[in-house]
Amino acid sequence: xxxxxxxxxxxxxxxxxxxxxxxxxxxxxxxxxxxxxxxxxxxxxxxxxxxxxxxxxxxxxxxxxxxxxxxxxxxxxxxxxxxxxxxxxxxxxxxxxxxxxxxxxxxxxxxxxxxxxxxxxxxxxxxxxxxxxxxxxxxxxxxxxxxxxxxxxxxxxxxxxxxxxxxxxxxxxxxxxxxxxxxxxxxxxxxxxxxxxxxxxxxxxxxxxxxxxxxxxxxxxxxxxxxxxxxxxxxx
Amino acid sequence: xxxxxxxxxxxxxxxxxxxxxxxxxxxxxxxxxxxxxxxxxxxxxxxxxxxxxxxxxxxxxxxxxxxxxxxxxxxxxxxxxxxxxxxxxxxxxxxxxxxxxxxxxxxxxxxxxxxxxxxxxxxxxxxxxxxxxxxxxxxxxxxxxxxxxxxxxxxxxxxxxxxxxxxxxxxxxxxxxxxxxxxxxxxxxxxxxxxxxxxxxxxxxxxxxxxxxxxxxxxxxxxxxxxxxxxxxxxx
DNA sequence: CAGTGGTCTAGACCACCGG
DNA sequence: CGGTGGTCTAGACCACTGT
Numbered sequence: 001x002x003x004x005x006x007x008x009x010x011x012x013x014x015x016x017x018x019x020x021x022x023x024x025x026x027x028x029x030x031x032x033x034x035x036x037x038x039x040x041x042x043x044x045x046x047x048x049x050x051x052x053x054x055x056x057x058x059x060x061x062x063x064x065x066x067x068x069x070x071x072x073x074x075x076x077x078x079x080x081x082x083x084x085x086x087x088x089x090x091x092x093x094x095x096x097x098x099x100x101x102x103x104x105x106x107x108x109x110x111x112x113x114x115x116x117x118x119x120x121x122x123x124x125x126x127x128x129x130x131x132x133x134x135x136x137x138x139x140x141x142x143x144x145x146x147x148x149x150x151x152x153x154x155x156x157x158x159x160x161x162x163x164x165x166x167x168x169x170x171x172x173x174x175x176x177x178x179x180x181x182x183x184x185x186x187x188x189x190x191x192x193x194x195x196x197x198x199x200x201x202x203x204x205x206x207x208x209x210x211x212x213x214x215x216x217x218x219x220x221x222x223x224x225x226x227x228x229x230x231x232x233x234x235x236x
Numbered sequence: 237x238x239x240x241x242x243x244x245x246x247x248x249x250x251x252x253x254x255x256x257x258x259x260x261x262x263x264x265x266x267x268x269x270x271x272x273x274x275x276x277x278x279x280x281x282x283x284x285x286x287x288x289x290x291x292x293x294x295x296x297x298x299x300x301x302x303x304x305x306x307x308x309x310x311x312x313x314x315x316x317x318x319x320x321x322x323x324x325x326x327x328x329x330x331x332x333x334x335x336x337x338x339x340x341x342x343x344x345x346x347x348x349x350x351x352x353x354x355x356x357x358x359x360x361x362x363x364x365x366x367x368x369x370x371x372x373x374x375x376x377x378x379x380x381x382x383x384x385x386x387x388x389x390x391x392x393x394x395x396x397x398x399x400x401x402x403x404x405x406x407x408x409x410x411x412x413x414x415x416x417x418x419x420x421x422x423x424x425x426x427x428x429x430x431x432x433x434x435x436x437x438x439x440x441x442x443x444x445x446x447x448x449x450x451x452x453x454x455x456x457x458x459x460x461x462x463x464x465x466x467x468x469x470x471x472x
Numbered sequence: 473c474a475g476t477g478g479t480c481t482a483g484a485c486c487a488c489c490g491g
Numbered sequence: 492c493g494g495t496g497g498t499c500t501a502g503a504c505c506a507c508t509g510t
Contacts (some may be wrong), residue, residue: 036476050498182318204424283482303495
């Protein structure tokens with residue numbers, strides 16, 4: 001008297017929802033081996049390709065694990081991979097309804113410090129452009145940006161008016177697709193960031209660092225330090 | 237004399253790589269409209285379904301944007317959605333090569349405080365189990381866990397020996413699939429966390445909070461506070 | 473070796489939406 | 492309206508891997 005899989009005939013989304021329902025309701029508990037694609041397809045009166053797409057998405061989402069010959073198995077420990085979007089600040093601030101404000105606080109050209117040379121694989125005394133900026137939601141500081149641009153890789157940055165254009169936006173327009181490493185961590189506000197954000201020095205703040213390469217060559221490194229109370233949130 | 241798209245005949249991955257190459261190398265810059273699926277397929281001598289799969293993945297990754305009738309367009313600002321994995325601590329620590337150590341620091345049953353009732357939609361005076369735990373990599377503290385379990389939803393938690401089993405692992409075994417909200421933020425170490433982690437109070441630490449529901453009912457809420465220097469990193 | 477998922481194909485119909 | 496992507500189908504061959 002087990003209920004057959006309902007063929008709602010709404011396509012692969014329905015198939016996926018059906019299977020997910022069974023898993024959620026314990027019908028197919030962790031470790032359970034699912035019927036083969038062909039079997040599910042036959043049972044629902046649909047094509048195998050449709051079942052495949054549904055199962056493949058469930059695999060990507062970490063709900064099931066699939067191996068040739070071994071079949072499809074419900075994962076015992078769901079993969080805890082959360083997807084946090086790291087949007088362009090302008091968009092993120094605009095999405096809150098506040099007006100986006102950008103201020104260039106400082107600009108200087110200098111030789112790359114050692115840690116940066118190590119990070120970007122730059123030669124000794126490589127010239128870099130250092131920018132210090134503030135992104136704000138109306139009157140409220142939102143994030144402080146410390147940006148380093150390799151002038152060896154991007155000499156045209158010398159001629160750019162970063163008081164008018166935020167570095168991120170210039171970079172997106174100049175080198176839109178590139179390889180990126182992002183990391184996320186907590187830091188105590190240093191005096192400069194604290195002043196920019198209007199918080200006491202030493203405050204615990206969320207920060208991200210992003211290094212960008214293009215064709216294997218390091219272009220830029222940036223640290224964003226967010227206002228207190230900033231959170232990244234996601235559901236799944 | 238433009239080079240035709242190479243039909244490497246290695247399947248949709250090759251198609252995707254081809255298209256991605258063109259985008260990376262500026263051949264198809266931001267805002268460019270790509271040929272229609274049928275056109276690309278014909279040009280490469282392959283099936284439209286294969287092209288579709290390649291383009292669909294590029295859309296999911298935020299490289300291109302697709303709309304019916306309007307076609308496929310290279311995004312001007314790539315979506316910077318980074319995927320950070322939030323693994324089970326035991327696995328994360330084991331992956332570093334250190335031995336995983338778990339300690340139950342405190343356990344008590346009490347009425348849920350107001351903030352927790354709000355968070356979990358609990359009635360007044362709802363009983364909860366509060367656990368305080370430490371996860372360590374060998375001798376080094378790794379993360380402090382403050383866990384709240386709704387005893388209305390999970391009364392069987394009363395009988396569990398959390399000195400032997402970490403709450404996460406018991407929960408995964410008990411309610412493996414559920415709805416989760418995760419958030420990530422920075423906080424100054426309170427005295428208890430600071431003591432557990434062996435750092436000065438007030439240190440800036442990365443923390444996550446996770447609330448878990450099952451069939452619309454809140455089960456548990458946990459805050460993990462990580463050791464100083466903890467980073468989440470991802471590449472794309 | 474045999475069963476399973478991975479992928480491709482050729483064709484089809486539909487939903488959407490810009491001109 | 493007509494072109495585009497979204498999806499399904501039926502069939503096929505292949506790659507992998509447990510038994």
